[in-house]
Amino acid sequence: MSCGRVAIVGAGISGLTLGYWLKKANVSVTLFESSxxxxxxxxxxxxxxxxxxxxxxxxxxxTPAFQSLIKELGLKDRVTYAQNNSKERFLYLEKKLKKLPRSFFEFLKSDIVETPSKFRIISEFVKSFSHTDTQETIFEFATRHFGNEIAYNIVIPATIGVFAGDARDLNFERAFPKLQKIEEQYGSVLRGMMKTKSAAKLFSFQNGTQELVDALYENLKNEILLNTPVTSFQSSSSGWSVNGHIFERVILCTSLPSILKTVANLQNQWPKLKKKDVAPVVSVSLGFNLPLSTYGFGILIHPDNNLKTLGILFPSNTFKNRAPQNSHLLTLIMGGTFHPEVTTWTSEHLITVALSELRQILGPIPDPVKTWTFNYPEGITQYNSQSSEDFDMLKRQIQNQPGLYVNSHAFGGVAVGDCVYKSYELARSIAPRL
Ligand SMILES: Cc1cc2nc3c(=O)[nH]c(=O)nc-3n(C[C@H](O)[C@H](O)[C@H](O)COP(=O)(O)OP(=O)(O)OC[C@H]3O[C@@H](n4cnc5c(N)ncnc54)[C@H](O)[C@@H]3O)c2cc1C
Structure with missing residues (x-):
């Protein structure tokens, strides 16, 4: 059966990887990219x-899909893994920097939580828990397993590290489906994690993630229309009309606000976007031309410190070749659902605030020699408990339209690895011979 012509809206990592696999399966694709x-x-x-x-x-x-993609694109020798000295992670809690424990014994010795909470870890390991409330938040889940103090001091900042959002709003099942399966199968998160310990490693490419983007672009450049936002989208008797061109299938690979905008005219009763459904974020990078104290992979920042910074990464400590000799690169992720206003600030103001908060955490440091800011007002989709029925309805309503699909971080996982895996699965469902 022919798969017909497929339009992909958005050429982020979700759209690019989907386009790559569909093209490989001889499906005719066109990617519309607004930027x-x-x-x-x-x-x-x-x-x-x-x-x-x-x-x-x-x-x-x-996932094997991600690994084979890298191999097929000829990037296997370009992969660079996180260095050993980036294994440590830190937490800024109650205005103090604390090392996050990497083993049970380090946890017993650490001052991140009081002694009774340390016993909760032992009891989680031996008890069996079961999950019945589909609306349970990450915070509620963590409290049920580990008690309030661990949920508050550790799980809240750790969740910010993934979603830039609040564990007290995010729906556990939607945000961490793999962990939910672990609970279902083993009853205990710790027992389950020990049994299913993955060998997956953090990686990038020698010249950064751009290498993957460039390789996908090279493969698809004749199929991509740059500077071409999808502005007109409707169903027609012969398929879907995208900017006036007819396609048999259309796959929306954009952020949640952009998906809602694209489908707005199809029917009247789409769910409305709530304020906390996306976490606007800014990434501020600072280059220093002298050695600095570094803190492993990075520092998670507890929201109780009331800083605009959600976390600090040390890319030049994590990967080789991120900064010139004796220089350092630091990246601050700012804003999130806690301080969405940062995406309206000028670069100068962002850098001033970033430096001031950095000095509060790390002590005196010199001015950077280079600065960069990247602003994401449509940010990271939040799988909030309050909106979960709306999101389910949105996905169902889209899926009910023959030939219309969604495939982006807006559903089913925000990490790049999740986006790549979802693209592979969707490509296989459209072109089973892949
Ligand atoms: C600051 C930051 C740090 C992150 N760090 C990590 C990390 O370390 N590890 C990790 O795994 N994940 C990380 N993530 C998450 C991850 O980067 C994203 O979830 C993922 O890249 C999203 O890819 P996507 O293709 O789904 O969406 P996007 O990257 O948003 O791509 C969507 C594309 O669609 C285009 N578009 C939008 N509307 C239209 C339209 N109407 N017509 C045509 N084109 C349109 C946009 O221009 C864009 O190119 C981070 C995210 C951010 C913001």
Whole structure:
């Protein structure tokens, strides 16, 4: 059966990988991209030997699909893994920097929680829990397993590290489906994690994530229309009309606000976007031309410190070749659902606030020699409990339209690895011979 012509709206990592696999299966694809470049949130800039990421800094090679993609694109030798000295992670809690424990014994010795909470870890390991409330938040789930203090001191900032959002709003099942399966199968998160320990490693490419974006672009450049936002979209008797061209199938690979905008005219009763459904974020990178104290992979920042910074990454400590010799690159992720206003600030103001908060956390540091800011007002989709019925309804209503699909971080996982995996699965369902 012919798969017909397929339109892909958005050439971020979701659209690009989907386009790659569909093309490989001999499906005729056209990618519409509103901006002048592909990659969406993903991509890097090289500036005097600093390699600065626009968005994602590190990827996880958790699925065979991602690994074969890298091999097929000829990038296997370009992969660079996180260095050993980036294994440590820190937490800024109650205005103090604390090392996050990496083993049970380190946890017993650490001052992140009081002694009774340490016993909760032991009891979680031996008890069996079961999950019945589909609306349970990440915070409620963590409290049920580990008690309030661990949920508050550790799980809240750790969730910010993934979603830039609040564990007290995010729906556990939607945000962490793999963890839900672990609970279902083993009853205990700790027991389950020990049994299912994955060998997946954090990685990037020698010149940053741009290498993956460039390789996908090279493969698809004749199929991509840059500077071509989808502005007119409707169903027609012969298929779907996208900017006046007819396609048999259309796959929306954009952010949640953009998906809602694209489908707005199809029917009247789409769910309305709530304020906390997306976490606007800004990535601020600072280059220093002298050695600095670094803190492993990075520092999670508890929202109780009331800073605009959600976390600090140390890319030049994590990967080789991110900064010139004796120089350092730091990246601050700012805003999120806690401080969405940062995406309206000027670059100068962002850098001033970033430096002031950095000095509060790390102590005196010199002015940077280089600065970069990347602004994402449509940010990271939040799988909030309050909106979960709306999201389910949106997805169902889209799926009910023959030939219309969604495939982006807006549903089913925000990590790049999730986006790549979802693209592979969708491509296989459209072209089963893949
Ligand atoms: C600052 C930041 C740091 C992150 N760090 C990590 C990390 O370290 N590791 C990790 O795994 N994940 C990370 N993420 C998450 C991850 O980067 C994203 O979830 C993922 O890149 C999203 O890809 P996507 O293709 O689904 O969407 P996008 O990248 O948003 O791509 C959508 C594309 O659609 C285009 N578009 C929008 N509307 C239209 C339209 N109407 N017509 C045509 N084109 C349109 C946009 O221009 C864009 O190119 C981070 C995200 C951010 C913002």
């Amino acid at each position: 002048g470049r592909v990659g969406g949130y993903m991509g890097s800039e090289r500036d005097e030997d600093f390699v600065v990421e626009r968005g994602p800094n590190s990827l996880l090679d958790s």
